[in-house]
Amino acid sequence: MYNVNEKGFYGEFGGAFIPEMLKPNVDELRENYLKISESEDFQREFHQLLKDYVGRPTPLYFSKRLSEKYQTQIYLKREDLCHTGAHKVNNTIGQILLAQKLGKKRIIAETGAGQHGVATATVCALMGMPCVIYMGAIDIKRQAPNVARMKMLGAKVVAAESGSKTLKDATNEAIRDWINNPEDTHYIIGSVVGPHPFPDMVARFQSVISKEVMKQLKEQSHKSKPDYVLACVGGGSNAAGIYYDFLEDTEVGIIAVEAAGKGVSTGESAATSQLGRQGIIHGSKTLLMQNADGQITEPYSISAGLDYPGIGPMHAHLYASKRAEFISVTDDDAMQAGWELSQLEGIIPAIETAHAFAVFKERKFEPDDVVVINLSGRGDKDLNTYMEYFNL
Amino acid sequence: MQLIMFKKLCLYNRNMNRITKKLKAPHKLLSIYFTAGYPKLEDTVEILKRLQDSDVDMVEIGLPYSDPLADGPTIQQSSTQALKNGISTKKLFAQIQDIRQHIEIPLIVMGYFNPMLQYGVSQFCKDVSDIGIDGLIMPDLPYDYWLEHHKDDYEHNNLKHIQLITPQTSKERILEIDKQSEDAFIYMVSSSSTTGSQIGFAQEQLDYFERIGSYNLQTPQIVGFGIKDNETFSQATSHAKGAIIGSAFIKMLSKRGLNGIDGFIKNIRQP
Numbered sequence: 273m274y275n276v277n278e279k280g281f282y283g284e285f286g287g288a289f290i291p292e293m294l295k296p297n298v299d300e301l302r303e304n305y306l307k308i309s310e311s312e313d314f315q316r317e318f319h320q321l322l323k324d325y326v327g328r329p330t331p332l333y334f335s336k337r338l339s340e341k342y343q344t345q346i347y348l349k350r351e352d353l354c355h356t357g358a359h360k361v362n363n364t365i366g367q368i369l370l371a372q373k374l375g376k377k378r379i380i381a382e383t384g385a386g387q388h389g390v391a392t393a394t395v396c397a398l399m400g401m402p403c404v405i406y407m408g409a410i411d412i413k414r415q416a417p418n419v420a421r422m423k424m425l426g427a428k429v430v431a432a433e434s435g436s437k438t439l440k441d442a443t444n445e446a447i448r449d450w451i452n453n454p455e456d457t458h459y460i461i462g463s464v465v466g467p468h469p470f471p472d473m474v475a476r477f478q479s480v481i482s483k484e485v486m487k488q489l490k491e492q493s494h495k496s497k498p499d500y501v502l503a504c505v506g507g508g509s510n511a512a513g514i515y516y517d518f519l520e521d522t523e524v525g526i527i528a529v530e531a532a533g534k535g536v537s538t539g540e541s542a543a544t545s546q547l548g549r550q551g552i553i554h555g556s557k558t559l560l561m562q563n564a565d566g567q568i569t570e571p572y573s574i575s576a577g578l579d580y581p582g583i584g585p586m587h588a589h590l591y592a593s594k595r596a597e598f599i600s601v602t603d604d605d606a607m608q609a610g611w612e613l614s615q616l617e618g619i620i621p622a623i624e625t626a627h628a629f630a631v632f633k634e635r636k637f638e639p640d641d642v643v644v645i646n647l648s649g650r651g652d653k654d655l656n657t658y659m660e661y662f663n664l
Numbered sequence: 665m666q667l668i669m670f671k672k673l674c675l676y677n678r679n680m681n682r683i684t685k686k687l688k689a690p691h692k693l694l695s696i697y698f699t700a701g702y703p704k705l706e707d708t709v710e711i712l713k714r715l716q717d718s719d720v721d722m723v724e725i726g727l728p729y730s731d732p733l734a735d736g737p738t739i740q741q742s743s744t745q746a747l748k749n750g751i752s753t754k755k756l757f758a759q760i761q762d763i764r765q766h767i768e769i770p771l772i773v774m775g776y777f778n779p780m781l782q783y784g785v786s787q788f789c790k791d792v793s794d795i796g797i798d799g800l801i802m803p804d805l806p807y808d809y810w811l812e813h814h815k816d817d818y819e820h821n822n823l824k825h826i827q828l829i830t831p832q833t834s835k836e837r838i839l840e841i842d843k844q845s846e847d848a849f850i851y852m853v854s855s856s857s858t859t860g861s862q863i864g865f866a867q868e869q870l871d872y873f874e875r876i877g878s879y880n881l882q883t884p885q886i887v888g889f890g891i892k893d894n895e896t897f898s899q900a901t902s903h904a905k906g907a908i909i910g911s912a913f914i915k916m917l918s919k920r921g922l923n924g925i926d927g928f929i930k931n932i933r934q935p
């Protein structure tokens with residue numbers, strides 16, 4: 273009901289609104305992704321790498337001090353402990369294995385903050401495949417350390433100079449590259465966005481998160497399932513990962529946190545569900561921020577990873593069907609929540625992730641509610657922003 | 665009964681789509697793509713007039729989009745500039761509202777699906793048809809989706825849906841598209857690429873032109889992407905009915921402005 277149907281739609285959202293030039297690539301992927309990724313061989317290789325290379329399973333950690341402060345049972349799913357520092361690598365491992373099975377020789381990807389770019393460059397180094405990362409010219413300036421990491425990992429970083437020169441334009445450039453290289457190239461998209469089958473494929477690779485939570489929670493708490501799963505949403509991949517196995521179980525509440533930027537109505541925001549309308553972005557029918565004429569508008573958030581004008585079609589459906597509760601959090605509240613988590617638990621989160629933690633100030637939970645929050649990434653990459661913000 | 669038949673026939677002739685009529689011409693067709701609202705916002709109508717005066721057979725009016733996935737740098741930049749100049753769907757429709765008082769050649773609007781979706785697909789079809797537009801090219805409106813959801817909107821408004829094919833499109837699918845293309849043309853993308861990417865045609869592309877030619881499709885084909893001069897125009901039309909020039913025309917406009925149009929077109933026709 274909440275997952276993708278055989279035509280690639282989540283309710284009325286999703287599909288593959290792509291030019292004919294992309295059809296062979298997307299068809300090839302659609303016809304093969306399940307066959308390959310569900311095969312025993314693939315699963316064995318995938319899980320072996322997740323274990324030995326990524327460091328899975330990541331801990332599910334009961335956050336005692338945060339739980340005391342907010343009077344509820346808060347568990348942290350520690351994706352920040354993944355190799356490369358975020359959940360992104362679960363997807364890139366899956367996709368590069370798939371690309372190999374499809375006989376692809378070259379990898380391309382887009383990146384905003386650089387996290388997905390680093391995770392892609394990492395697996396390309398691991399597999400010895402050439403790698404081109406598209407990144408908005410403005411983001412290249414904002415995220416210098418990640419640009420350096422990608423280069424050190426052997427990737428070529430190409431500046432997207434078109435449009436607004438940020439994540440959506442980097443995605444356009446990656447898609448154009450794929451149009452121009454239809455045979456030997458696989459496009460490792462970084463979130464649950466893009467034409468079908470990308471949203472479903474990425475969600476499946478990230479679903480390892482909810483599978484682990486299910487198992488770990490049974491071992492660690494008196495409840496067999498959470499009352500809530502909670503995550504920040506940029507495109508929506510870490511959220512899809514922690515929701516996945518709970519989607520159809522409506523006893524589990526789903527909370528999605530979007531970046532309000534300077535405030536939902538300030539004109540500088542990335543709260544897509546509040547500000548967006550149905551439309552097409554990057555080949556998918558979903559909610560997106562656009563003007564009356566249907567031109568896609570530029571979002572704003574202090575965190576580059578949430579600075580995307582759309583959300584994945586799964587999340588648009590979860591919003592429209594009211595399966596998920598959507599909350600938006602400002603830059604300031606996210607920064608304070610990041611500070612608080614650092615001080616209370618000794619964990620410095622990525623600023624994307626910090627948005628999810630700001631929910632506890634806005635929304636009350638019952639004392640015995642089990643709330644599992646996806647700690648999607650660590651804050652090393654954001655130290656400059658933290659330093660500037662808090663005058664450190 | 666006879667009278668009704670006769671009336672219907674008259675109506676049919678009068679209403680025969682301009683694209684359909686033009687495709688019956690004996691010569692190879694030259695079609696030009698340009699971005700509405702570029703170089704200057706109010707250039708749209710003047711460009712159309714000059715193209716007709718230079719004996720262009722058909723024109724694609726590009727409706728600019730913020731995220732034109734299928735386009736290379738030249739058309740992207742012209743779109744970004746046109747949007748900065750203030751073009752929008754409504755603005756374009758206002759500019760060309762009376763266009764049929766001056767322009768007789770077939771006119772096609774080429775754009776992306778999202779602005780059309782926001783305008784309302786049915787309303788969009790009705791309004792362009794009232795203006796006198798003959799067909800639409802929407803690269804990211806997939807063929808099967810169009811068949812299922814929007815074919816009726818097009819037909820009610822006597823609009824042709826122009827479908828793209830590429831070197832990777834299977835023969836099966838091409839034959840299916842051929843069956844459905846009723847009196848329009850098939851837009852044959854010369855290679856798997858975005859607009860404006862090629863330097864000239866390689867043997868591979870010439871083979872592809874020949875291959876499609878050998879299918880003897882009932883629907884005429886017009887080749888686009890990579891045509892920029894007399895040589896590439898002749899190559900593209902060796903098997904096809906015509907060719908479309910986009911990026912090369914925009915580049916010329918950026919350099920020489922509207923006064924360069926006539927010379928540019930003459931050069932394509934004869935070197």
Ligand SMILES: Cc1ncc(COP(=O)(O)O)c(C=O)c1O
Pocket residue numbers: 358359384385386387388462463464504505506507508509510511576577578622624625648649650
């Ligand atoms: C740590 C972290 N969390 C979340 C996101 C947002 O992406 P998504 O919504 O796909 O999880 C990013 C993106 O860069 C990220 O780096």
